[in-house]
Structures are given as C-alpha cells and as structure tokens.
Amino acid sequence: MISIEDARSLIHSQLFTPKPAFVELENSQNYFLAEDINSDRDYPPFNRAAVDGYAVRFSDIDSGLKTFHIAAEIYSGEGFDQIVEPGRCIKIMTGAALPQGFDILFKVEHCEVLDDVVAIPEDEIKKGLNISQRGENVKKGEIIIQKGTRVDEKIVHSLAAAGIYSVPVFSLPRVHIISTGNEIVAVNKQPSDFQIRDSNYFGLAFQLAKFNIKPESHQLLGDDKQEIRDGISTAIGGDILILSGGVSMGDRDFVPEILTELGVEKVFHKVNIKPGKPFWFGRLYHKDLNKTTFVFALPGNPFSTLVTYKIFIEPWLYACFQNPGLKHYFMPIVHEKKLKDDRPEYFPVKLILSGQVSSVEALRFHGSGDITATAGSDGLAFFSGNKLELVKGDPVEFIPWN
Amino acid sequence: MISIEDARSLIHSQLFTPKPAFVELENSQNYFLAEDINSDRDYPPFNRAAVDGYAVRFSDIDSGLKTFHIAAEIYSGEGFDQIVEPGRCIKIMTGAALPQGFDILFKVEHCEVLDDVVAIPEDEIKKGLNISQRGENVKKGEIIIQKGTRVDEKIVHSLAAAGIYSVPVFSLPRVHIISTGNEIVAVNKQPSDFQIRDSNYFGLAFQLAKFNIKPESHQLLGDDKQEIRDGISTAIGGDILILSGGVSMGDRDFVPEILTELGVEKVFHKVNIKPGKPFWFGRLYHKDLNKTTFVFALPGNPFSTLVTYKIFIEPWLYACFQNPGLKHYFMPIVHEKKLKDDRPEYFPVKLILSGQVSSVEALRFHGSGDITATAGSDGLAFFSGNKLELVKGDPVEFIPWN
Numbered sequence: 001m002i003s004i005e006d007a008r009s010l011i012h013s014q015l016f017t018p019k020p021a022f023v024e025l026e027n028s029q030n031y032f033l034a035e036d037i038n039s040d041r042d043y044p045p046f047n048r049a050a051v052d053g054y055a056v057r058f059s060d061i062d063s064g065l066k067t068f069h070i071a072a073e074i075y076s077g078e079g080f081d082q083i084v085e086p087g088r089c090i091k092i093m094t095g096a097a098l099p100q101g102f103d104i105l106f107k108v109e110h111c112e113v114l115d116d117v118v119a120i121p122e123d124e125i126k127k128g129l130n131i132s133q134r135g136e137n138v139k140k141g142e143i144i145i146q147k148g149t150r151v152d153e154k155i156v157h158s159l160a161a162a163g164i165y166s167v168p169v170f171s172l173p174r175v176h177i178i179s180t181g182n183e184i185v186a187v188n189k190q191p192s193d194f195q196i197r198d199s200n201y202f203g204l205a206f207q208l209a210k211f212n213i214k215p216e217s218h219q220l221l222g223d224d225k226q227e228i229r230d231g232i233s234t235a236i237g238g239d240i241l242i243l244s245g246g247v248s249m250g251d252r253d254f255v256p257e258i259l260t261e262l263g264v265e266k267v268f269h270k271v272n273i274k275p276g277k278p279f280w281f282g283r284l285y286h287k288d289l290n291k292t293t294f295v296f297a298l299p300g301n302p303f304s305t306l307v308t309y310k311i312f313i314e315p316w317l318y319a320c321f322q323n324p325g326l327k328h329y330f331m332p333i334v335h336e337k338k339l340k341d342d343r344p345e346y347f348p349v350k351l352i353l354s355g356q357v358s359s360v361e362a363l364r365f366h367g368s369g370d371i372t373a374t375a376g377s378d379g380l381a382f383f384s385g386n387k388l389e390l391v392k393g394d395p396v397e398f399i400p401w402n
Numbered sequence: 403m404i405s406i407e408d409a410r411s412l413i414h415s416q417l418f419t420p421k422p423a424f425v426e427l428e429n430s431q432n433y434f435l436a437e438d439i440n441s442d443r444d445y446p447p448f449n450r451a452a453v454d455g456y457a458v459r460f461s462d463i464d465s466g467l468k469t470f471h472i473a474a475e476i477y478s479g480e481g482f483d484q485i486v487e488p489g490r491c492i493k494i495m496t497g498a499a500l501p502q503g504f505d506i507l508f509k510v511e512h513c514e515v516l517d518d519v520v521a522i523p524e525d526e527i528k529k530g531l532n533i534s535q536r537g538e539n540v541k542k543g544e545i546i547i548q549k550g551t552r553v554d555e556k557i558v559h560s561l562a563a564a565g566i567y568s569v570p571v572f573s574l575p576r577v578h579i580i581s582t583g584n585e586i587v588a589v590n591k592q593p594s595d596f597q598i599r600d601s602n603y604f605g606l607a608f609q610l611a612k613f614n615i616k617p618e619s620h621q622l623l624g625d626d627k628q629e630i631r632d633g634i635s636t637a638i639g640g641d642i643l644i645l646s647g648g649v650s651m652g653d654r655d656f657v658p659e660i661l662t663e664l665g666v667e668k669v670f671h672k673v674n675i676k677p678g679k680p681f682w683f684g685r686l687y688h689k690d691l692n693k694t695t696f697v698f699a700l701p702g703n704p705f706s707t708l709v710t711y712k713i714f715i716e717p718w719l720y721a722c723f724q725n726p727g728l729k730h731y732f733m734p735i736v737h738e739k740k741l742k743d744d745r746p747e748y749f750p751v752k753l754i755l756s757g758q759v760s761s762v763e764a765l766r767f768h769g770s771g772d773i774t775a776t777a778g779s780d781g782l783a784f785f786s787g788n789k790l791e792l793v794k795g796d797p798v799e800f801i802p803w804n
Contacts, residue, residue, distance in 0.1 A: 050769065075625065079596050093652035094652055132769065153609045154779070163589060163593075188567040250477075366539050370539040395759075
C-alpha cells in the first residue's frame, strides 16, 4: 500500500500527450489551448475615449485657454483626418479613437456648452484624463493567453478580441469505460432485490464531459473472467481505460489479474486513502502503435469511484492538457469531526459563509456507498494532520467539485 | 440611478417560468430538475456487505461461539434462500446482500481460517459491524434530490441509482443576442484601425452554454436607428433578449429609445455600479401570446458586459430555474487597493492559498475595456463598505466565475 503522494507522482510520471488541433471559436468552450496566443495588435488599438465628452489638447490648456469651439464630432468606428486649429475641441463618443494630439477628455456632463462653445471644468486638468491609451492593456505581439489555458467565458473574450477564429487546442483522448459487477444492472433495467443500478458510468461520463470528452464505449460486465477478459480486450486500444469495480480482495475481484494477463503493466495497486484503497493503476504500451493506454481501475462503490476520479484522474487530465488544474482552498472546519481510521480520509462538505471568513461543514455521511450525501456538497475536504478527532477551527483542505 | 440591491430586486420581481420537459439521463447534464426526485426503494436496498469477509449471527457469539464452519458463499448480485444452521458462518463479498439474521461481518483479513473453519477476531464484536443497513442512506419514497437542483456529476449518481432514466427538467428559454456599435466587426473580419472585434457575443454565448442555452440568433448592428429598430424587431419574440452597447449617454446610443418605441416597458436605466452604470432592463408583454420577453441591455465594454451579466442576469437565470445560484464567499484581501470612485466597484481577483485561511488578490487592471485582466482571475470581488482605500485584511465578497 502506497501513500496518496506516491500514488499521485507515479500517475503523473507519464502523461498522455494530446495532439494539437483546431476548433472554431464558437465550439472551443472547455478545450485547452495548445499554443500561446499573441495579440495581433495593441489593445486598445488606438487612444480610446472612455467617456462621451469633449477632447482638447493639453498644450492649449497650458496656454491658458478655458473655452473651446467645437471643430468636429467623432463617433466610434470612425477615422478622422481633418486638421483642427489650435484652441478648438472635438466632441467624441465612448469607444471612438482620439485624433493625434488630443490628450485630455472631459465628460460631457462636466462641461458647460453654449451654442458651439464648450467651457471645460477647471478642477480636473490632467493629461490623459478619460482616455484609454493605445496599448495600455496589451502590446502587439505580447502573449495574452498561455498554452494550457482552458477556454471559458472570459478567455473567449480575449480570443475574439485578438481575432482567433480558428483556435489551436489540444485534441481529446479516446476514453473507454467499463463497469463490472454481477450486482450492477443498467439504469433503464429493473434491478433484482440484490442488485443496484450502474451509476458509475454516468458519474464518470459527466466528469469527462467537463473536458469535452465523450467516452467511445461503455460496457457493463459481470464477475466472470472470460467476460471481463473479452470486454477489456475490446476497450484497451484507446488512450484511457477507466474501470469500476472488481479491484478489491473478494474471490471474484478479477480485474487486476486480468489486466496483468492482458499485458497491462501494473504501476501500483492499493493506496492509503479512505475511501478508495483498492485503486489500481497501470499502463499498456502498444509497441506496434508506439502509444500507451493508461488504465485506471477504481473501486466500485459510487463514492469511492467519485473520490478516486477526483483525487487521481482529474488532476492528471489537467496535467495532460498542460493546465495546473483546480485550486484547493484551506478553510477551518465548523464542527468537530471524528475520522474513521488512520487512512487519510476524504469527506463531503458544504461551504459556510457566515462571518468574515468562510469555513466548511462536514455532511452527514454513511460511508462509501452513500452517494446521496454528496448531492448537497460543494466539494471534498481532507485533513492532512495525524489526529483522529478534528475540533472546530482545524484547517482542512477543501477541493471544490468545480 | 438606482442601487444594485434595488436593480436586483426589480429584475427578480418577475421570473421567466420554464415549462417542464423530459431529457434522457445521458443528456441531462447542467439541466435543472423540474420535480423533486423520490427514491424508488430503500438505499442500500438490502443489508449490504461493506467488506469481503465472514458473516455470523450475533446471537451465536453471545452464546459463546468463537469458531464457525463455513456453510455457504454469497457473491454480490445473488439472492440466498438456504437455511443455515445455528453456529455456522457465511463467506460473503463486498456489495452482496446479507441473509436474514446475519448481523455481524468480520473482514477476511482479520479472521483465521483453517480448512472450512473460521476463527473470528474477539476484539471487535459489535452488532452491525461492516454492514451497511438497508435504508440507512435513504428510505423508499424519501426525497433524494430537490426540484431546482442542477444535474451534475454527483447528482447523476443519485438519479441513476434511483432509476430515473427520463429526467424531469426545466426547458430552456429562447434567447436572442444583439451586439451594437459602428466600431464593432465580426471576429472573422479584419477591423479597421478604429474598430474592435465583437467579443461580447462569444462571452455571452459561453455564459449561456453553462445553462445549456444556445442563442437562437445573433446580430451585429451599426449605430443606425433603422438598423437597430429592424434588428430588435426580429429578435424580440423570444423569452430573453440581451443587447450590448448603445445604452450610454452618447449621441448615437439609440438602444433605450428604440426599445421604448417598440413597446418594451423600461423597468430601470442606470445602476450605481462600476463598471456597468448604463445597464438597462425592461420587459415586453405580448398580449396575443400571453408571454413576456425580458430585455437586458448591457454596456458594450467587454468587462462591463461580463460584470453586468454576472451580477444581474446570471442570478436571475438561476432563480428562473428555482436554483439558489452560485455561492459568494467572504475573504480577506491580501494587499491594499484603491477604489476609483464612490460607486460600488467590482474588480477581478485571484485566490491566494498560502496560510491557513484563503484570501483574494486584486489583479492589475486598466478599467472596463481591459478584458485580458480577467483571463487569470478566479472571480470578481466587491467591497460593500463605504471607504475608498481597502487595507490588507479587509473582507471582500468574492463571486467565483463558476
């Protein structure tokens, strides 16, 4: 049995290396960038009016001028090539480009205007007032978004602004999923009194959907060696194979044995973690194809499946896409909590927001079969110290679901 | 100009009421449940072995027995109808159903087995040991997931476990999006020196995609009254219309005027918020159809669009789906920060995780045109007090992007 840290570093010692590809901007959500994105021009691309108002030359004010004739109007989207005599101002709208030399802009509501003469407010004379300077946000050629960044609702603004309509992203791994267990039936079938429904497939599929990954196949296999052998054989050609069930110590837990038989190199089996101890990880190198299939075999209890995906597979997937992954937070726990044994234990928690500092509350929870406990939770918490009773205020690591 | 609180309560005073519909479980991700979900049976549905081991009757131990002959083996998924004589044990695998009367289960690795005789460990005699009791997580008929809950990777486990293959969800609103401004060009076109690209459409579309909403149309309109009038007319028949640009005080900010002309009742225009002051909200009641179109007109600066969507539209959408929405967190700020004026100001922040308590750091930020500043951010922060200089440790409200 190895530690969580050792398990994680063994998993991370080899990454799936996704090939670069291009997707259209409107289809790029949740993909990861395969290249740094550089700005195609300064941003703002011109000295930009930040308000509606009157633009003058600072030098004119310096010469003592306080009122200005309106020489022209400029609207956003327009160029301007007139010559404006000294001592005159320009009416300009938010978003428009200031002409060369006009370097101070007064808000329309701060000026007094009589016919076409504008009196400027004398208490806010400052070069550059209300003007976003060309290139003040980004200079042409500068990296605006780094490789490995996930395209989301904020990033898409920058991609669009830079004119990246065809987005360089990492292509997705081919993933196969297998659920095992005689006690498992498909969700749309009626279970016997001794069976439960296959929720793990949907849990895993929804997790992977957050990476835009759609599993190529899903099988539900009984606890029968030949059935498992045949099932795995058809699913082992992709990039990632995720199994649930059949990895523990029972007489019909055939998965580790059959994976080994099929040539998958075991990297480790069993981790000092609760829940999820029977977690199995291995790799199959296909010499003919010069590629590796990564095999994760998770314990079949739904909560164990969820935790081991979250703790081992999800961070590895982020790493494969060159992304640092979800942040973990340190927060105090609001009530005492007994831990069950000396394995590092993950439990579902809710965030609590009363007071100035946030904290987490452990939810009523019946152990690894109790999937409903996670329904109202915001994430998992984890205590890394070595005591078995947490007291109010003890800091725990909080891992948000999203 | 009204306060953020008043704006929010005016927006929330009328909700879009989505009709219930059914989607298949595998397509239900990110939908909101239109009904409470009840458990179709106890969960676990039987007294379930939590480990691989040997099950005995507690009464036999009470009578002084310490060793037991193995009478049978039970695997998961199997029923059992043999009669087992007193003083005998059953070998049972994780996930299998314990037969009537067997109420204590010893882990296989804690027992000594010689031929078919098992000696139980004497230091852990406790009725119910290693058994998940039928119904301990959920009783048949109990509500396991409430109406309004978003279907995610945890909830899908419970839906699957309860056999909900056809999921009752709220249908989605029909949304139209319009970007306005002579300075705006489509992302796949080359802007002139005085133009910028239309990033707001993609920003809004990606926000809505998180609700599975796909806009029915998108228009990019110049600052021309007739063009705007025609454009809005074709987009006003849906449930929600979101515009960006053209709502400020400029001479060509025609949007509010034209919305009123077209019969949209203005609920308010201008909010005491930075950025986003020119935000406009109204409703059009279609008498013939007995339905309302909700109209949100956002300022066109990308950051202003992002903030006003996040602060006003997103919470309203959650409310329409009967969901409480994203949690806000209170956290200390790590550095001093000057606020720009007396409007309540939203600024992009990064989470900082050093130390036992999390905090937020304000990012370098050039104001509402500076969309790149949000790229590395984890959310928005907001200080609700009335001072203009925050000092290290001042609590701010943190609104995560997700």
